[in-house]
Amino acid sequence: MKIGVLGTGMVGESIGTKLVQLGHDVVMGSRTATNEKAVAWAKATGKGHVGTFANAAIHGDLLFNCTGGMVSLEALHLAGSSNLNGKILVDVANPLDFSKGMPPSLSVCNTDSLGEQIQRAFPGTKVVKALNTLSCELMVNPAKLPGDHDLFICGNDAGAKAEVMKLLKEGFGWKTIHDLGDITAARGTEMILPLWLKLMGALGGPNFNFHIVR
Amino acid sequence: MKIGVLGTGMVGESIGTKLVQLGHDVVMGSRTATNEKAVAWAKATGKGHVGTFANAAIHGDLLFNCTGGMVSLEALHLAGSSNLNGKILVDVANPLDFSKGMPPSLSVCNTDSLGEQIQRAFPGTKVVKALNTLSCELMVNPAKLPGDHDLFICGNDAGAKAEVMKLLKEGFGWKTIHDLGDITAARGTEMILPLWLKLMGALGGPNFNFHIVR
Numbered sequence: 001m002k003i004g005v006l007g008t009g010m011v012g013e014s015i016g017t018k019l020v021q022l023g024h025d026v027v028m029g030s031r032t033a034t035n036e037k038a039v040a041w042a043k044a045t046g047k048g049h050v051g052t053f054a055n056a057a058i059h060g061d062l063l064f065n066c067t068g069g070m071v072s073l074e075a076l077h078l079a080g081s082s083n084l085n086g087k088i089l090v091d092v093a094n095p096l097d098f099s100k101g102m103p104p105s106l107s108v109c110n111t112d113s114l115g116e117q118i119q120r121a122f123p124g125t126k127v128v129k130a131l132n133t134l135s136c137e138l139m140v141n142p143a144k145l146p147g148d149h150d151l152f153i154c155g156n157d158a159g160a161k162a163e164v165m166k167l168l169k170e171g172f173g174w175k176t177i178h179d180l181g182d183i184t185a186a187r188g189t190e191m192i193l194p195l196w197l198k199l200m201g202a203l204g205g206p207n208f209n210f211h212i213v214r
Numbered sequence: 215m216k217i218g219v220l221g222t223g224m225v226g227e228s229i230g231t232k233l234v235q236l237g238h239d240v241v242m243g244s245r246t247a248t249n250e251k252a253v254a255w256a257k258a259t260g261k262g263h264v265g266t267f268a269n270a271a272i273h274g275d276l277l278f279n280c281t282g283g284m285v286s287l288e289a290l291h292l293a294g295s296s297n298l299n300g301k302i303l304v305d306v307a308n309p310l311d312f313s314k315g316m317p318p319s320l321s322v323c324n325t326d327s328l329g330e331q332i333q334r335a336f337p338g339t340k341v342v343k344a345l346n347t348l349s350c351e352l353m354v355n356p357a358k359l360p361g362d363h364d365l366f367i368c369g370n371d372a373g374a375k376a377e378v379m380k381l382l383k384e385g386f387g388w389k390t391i392h393d394l395g396d397i398t399a400a401r402g403t404e405m406i407l408p409l410w411l412k413l414m415g416a417l418g419g420p421n422f423n424f425h426i427v428r
Contacts, residue, residue, distance in 0.1 A: 105325050109405070149427040152409070180412040188409030191323070195366070195402030198394040203428060211425040213363040214417060 004060025012066035018140035029056025057083035069095035085124035115186025126160035129186040135206035149209040154185035218274025222251040226280035232354035243270025271297035283309035299338040329400025340374035343400040349420035363423040368399035
């Protein structure tokens with residue numbers, strides 16, 4: 001499958017590498033076509049490609065937003081509304097604002113979310129919020145933790161959610177993915193971050209995840 | 215132990231009943247000393263007592279805030295700052311604002327929390343945030359769900375947290391309680407509510423809880 005990964009940070013690198021390993025044709029996009037981290041990533045994978053945000057968006061039938069949440073809207077506008085149109089965009093970002101120090105606050109929450117902002121800004125794109133509630137290492141390797149633990153997904157387009165869930169289950173190895181409904185549920189999954197950050201401190205690292213016991 | 219339960223809703227009723235069953239001497243407090251729900255609760259338990267918020271606060275060496283989050287500060291002011299002074303107050307409330315319909319929003323979040331507001335308003339009280347992340351039925355009966363599932367606790371006073379954890383473990387039956395640090399962590403546990411509400415919708419009811427897998 002042709003996939004565009006927007007963002008060259010740890011999240012983009014982890015997801016891009018996993019997708020290449022699964023045999024997908026991946027372009028990692030950033031502000032410039034010669035981003036050092038993207039070039040190093042492509043070289044390390046052997047099969048990954050690099051380009052601008054627009055190159056990645058044009059290339060992918062499926063897109064991952066792995067940019068920092070504070071710059072996601074800007075990055076997606078650079079990718080280009082027409083290039084995003086009709087595509088599925090998995091939004092992995094969290095609107096964490098570190099500008100006032102630690103712990104970060106959320107730049108949007110409660111009555112809105114980054115997922116909703118992206119969906120409103122790009123109404124022709126099928127935004128699916130997923131993978132934003134755990135470390136990038138666990139995103140692509142859930143088996144690293146013992147037993148059952150869960151993902152959350154939401155979005156307005158049922159077909160897009162089904163396609164993303166298929167990739168996350170059959171490709172990434174996830175067993176339990178809770179469909180929380182439309183994109184407004186992104187408020188809930190983004191607002192879990194303050195608890196996640198406190199747990200990271202209490203547990204001494206990011207190697208944990210939520211499991212819903214019923 | 216002498217315990218005051220502030221609030222006559224489902225949460226106050228569940229916690230008050232459990233505490234009476236454990237042999238504690240409980241006064242359920244509300245705006246009036248003759249609140250119908252409190253009187254019915256006292257009769258049902260056989261051993262519970264009723265009174266005003268102030269009566270409950272004076273009575274208890276340990277207090278539970280089970281009032282609605284939108285009226286908690288008002289209720290605690292009615293209880294009286296001097297009556298709360300030096301006491302441990304377990305804050306179970308969430309600042310859920312239903313005034314604009316469903317789903318509710320939070321009246322405070324992100325850079326502040328209800329737990330912190332209460333601690334600031336009553337600096338002589340040892341506020342411990344706990345039990346606000348699950349249904350009242352599960353609060354007092356964790357064994358209703360199979361296997362491990364977890365509570366979160368936070369507060370500025372280590373001794374107060376230890377005393378509350380002892381009651382929750384030995385009395386209520388909780389096995390895993392994550393100490394998230396000072397009262398600012400209440401932002402995280404209160405902000406889990408939007409996700410909790412979406413999960414309640416997706417799972418068809420409130421009979422679930424979070425387990426942290428490591």
